[in-house]
Amino acid sequence: MTSTEPRRGWLTPMRARSAGEQHRVATPLELFFDLCFVVAVAQAATPLHHDIAEGHVGHGLQSYLLVFFAIWWAWMNFTWFASAYDTDDDVYRITTFVQIAGALVLAAGVSSAFESGDYLGITVGYVIMRLAMVAQWLRAGRADEQRRATARIYAVGITLVQILWLTRLLLPEEWATPSFLVLVVCELLVPVLAERAPGGPTTWHAHHIAERYGLFTIIMLGEAVSAATIAIRTALDTGEQVSDLVAVAVAGLVIVFALWWLYFDRSAQGLLTSVRAGMLWGYGHYFIFAAAAAAGAGIAVKVDYDTHHAHISGVTAGYAVAVPVMVYLVFVWLLHIRPHQTGPMLFAYPAVAVLVLLAPFGPAPVVVIAGLLVALVAVNVIAGRRTPDRLESAV
Structure with missing residues (x-):
């Protein structure tokens, strides 16, 4: 049912909807x-x-x-x-x-x-x-x-x-x-x-599924936005470590913006071409969702470290952000980039993921991670769009 259709009554037959239904959107x-x-x-x-x-x-x-x-x-x-x-x-x-x-x-x-x-x-x-x-x-x-x-x-x-x-x-x-x-x-x-039963698989709608997963990804990234907001509030309330907390907050927001950009830069609808492809894509999102939410927790850990409320080393605090970001990049690459992208983008994501894991050993790891993601977005815009999308060109 689209948003423009009237709502049905108390109990209607639950018949399968068409996989090719027009204007299928989240309700x-x-x-x-x-x-x-x-x-x-x-x-x-x-x-x-x-x-x-x-x-x-x-x-x-x-x-x-x-x-x-x-x-x-x-x-x-x-x-x-x-x-x-x-x-x-x-x-x-x-x-x-x-x-x-x-x-x-x-x-x-x-x-x-x-x-x-x-x-x-x-x-x-x-x-x-x-x-x-x-x-x-x-x-x-x-x-x-x-x-x-x-x-x-x-x-x-x-x-x-x-x-x-x-x-x-x-x-x-x-x-x-x-x-x-x-x-x-x-x-x-x-x-x-x-889904392998004799009657055939369910008639899920590729565009609708891609939209629903995108909306849930946004919700997960919202955890990181909340953590960045807490960093700014902590700086204003305590007046201590202001420069460090502001840097974490700004870098945290940049990380969220970059993760959003990398996920939504290409439509995922064309990837859901079969039941097998849909399951692999759908199951793989466990790691994207979990990593996106964990990145917010990692930023909060870094705030605790900078305000001397964490009982861990600076490297561990850096890895609290680096590990979920790395996992997010790897699975966006596996699910969205590898299936249909050629050229430099096939190597850019893994390379940045490795560099992200090295960032905690240097100064200001969250800022460094933010810089690496900005660079990846730039490569994605310049090189990624210059290379034809194999799925789109085949349609």
């Missing part, structure tokens, strides 16, 4: 869904920032990646389902609200997960979101006869994995991480199996 409900997920993302990024600042880097990183998977996977499954089956009727809206409620329960459990390894709150919130998706898939299977097998595999697969997530809470603590990794693989396999 107000999808935007509201994303906005509510900001709470969960912020709850995950904040303890990451504090753990790194206190020197608990390994614990903070592991907890962050585990929590972020739950946030990303629930968001991703809703996004792809909505691209194929959004009816915008009353039942669909209420079911989506249940998913949002689950996201808020998950967010409330993040603190316990980081502090004591208690994943009860996160698991309950996650299961609420996923079981709401089961209800959606059952509706789709009832109305879409051609893809009924696909919908049922999704519904059964998701249900079985949620039972395993709840069972995991009963396992000994030493099994927590291995069992988590096994269940992650199970979650990732459900779409792979379902």
